[in-house]
Amino acid sequence: MKNNFIQQIDNVIKCIEENNEFVLTSHVSPDGDNIGSTLGMHRFLNSIGKKVYYVLDDEIPSNLLFLKDDIEKLNSSEFDTKKDYILISLDCGDEKRICTNDDIKKYAKKRICIDHHASNDASFSEVNYIDSEASSTCELVFNLIRRYSELKTIDYIDEKIATRLYAGLSTDTGNFQYSSTSPETFEMAKILLEHGAKRDMLIQKLYQSNSFNYYRLLGDALNTLKVEKTSNGKLVASISVSIDMMKKHSIGFNEIDGLTTYTRDIENVEVGILLKEKRKGEIKISLRSKNDIDVSQIAMQFGGGGHIKAAGCTINDTIENAEKIIKERVLRAF
The missing domain is CATH 3.90.1640.10 (inorganic pyrophosphatase (n-terminal core))
Structure with missing residues (x-):
């Protein structure tokens, strides 16, 4: 203490x-x-x-x-x-x-x-x-x-x-x-x-009790995986999960935060982004970093917050626009 x-x-x-x-x-x-x-x-x-x-x-x-x-x-x-x-x-x-x-x-x-x-x-x-x-x-x-x-x-x-x-x-x-x-x-x-x-x-x-439906959703989510190169040669990765995907696999909004690790844990990725559609026009963003990027500062620009290496915020837009907006801010941090 x-x-x-x-x-x-x-x-x-x-x-x-x-x-x-x-x-x-x-x-x-x-x-x-x-x-x-x-x-x-x-x-x-x-x-x-x-x-x-x-x-x-x-x-x-x-x-x-x-x-x-x-x-x-x-x-x-x-x-x-x-x-x-x-x-x-x-x-x-x-x-x-x-x-x-x-x-x-x-x-x-x-x-x-x-x-x-x-x-x-x-x-x-x-x-x-x-x-x-x-x-x-x-x-x-x-x-x-x-x-x-x-x-x-x-x-x-x-x-x-x-x-x-x-x-x-x-x-x-x-x-x-x-x-x-x-x-x-x-x-x-x-x-x-x-x-x-x-x-x-x-x-x-x-850690060892995920449902079968979770892994079915994971398969669909990984199909949305995108990776972009930053100005210093590092990578930023993102995954998007829509309401329709969650409904398709009967998975609740609060059940899928663990998907963020599938973005961060890729070799040479510095920041991972998970976008979750809570309702139409409301997108929850989870940010994770490995080393030097303070994602809490990025999240605070959108009224969110958190920790240096784990933070979140909400963007009120379509999931496609939210992805563009948050990636632009993340890439600007390098």
Whole structure:
């Protein structure tokens, strides 16, 4: 745990101790770190006697549903904002991406943000724990629970918390491949395994359980693969997935983010681009880089954000025009 963040952690703990009801949420298009950090935090708050509501106006990808277990997920319309609650957003660096309606944000007694996105300017919450150098938001939740355990001399990390946090740690580091993986990351993984994290089960669920339809979609998606040479001889690759392709193979919008790696992982490709058509005229862009290109800066030009080597944004246009627009900005970055 980094000493310079202990005060931020203690500020979050103070707010938790002074209040009894909490709404937990995260960003749209849920991923492993989103779900793992939120549900790990949910179980921790329940274990210390707090009333916790999990609100997310989006569908959880099928390969992550097992993490939810016995926790009820509410839509915003099912939550009574007359309650005296604190809103905790996890793994969300932009207020516009918080996956609740505006009333839940507006009527919260106070807002806490726990996040690791470099593009987070800490402007939409009163209490913040933000470390852009952390491997994942699960790492921040882990640090928070460890600090609370230290203060109370009780170990609050149980098997379910360990499993949920390990899931987010693994997915947000590319199963420990990405540059955000540090010695602290491996130390955290070690401690979570010692606390019963179901590693073998997680590996199967997260990496070895894609549906047959996913691979049928992958075949169609790879047929859209395009590669262009940059000014310095590197390559930029892109894949486009339309609504019709997803409907054809009965695959949900939140099920296919993993396709981005098929662009980045080509030899000599510096930046990979995945374009997903959410609805007609709304294209979600995922950007991944290998070395020196800061894709978060590109994403921010379109109102998005993220990390240096993994970011996203939305372009409201046809998928063909969105491809031209984002490629032009990416190529300009070289």
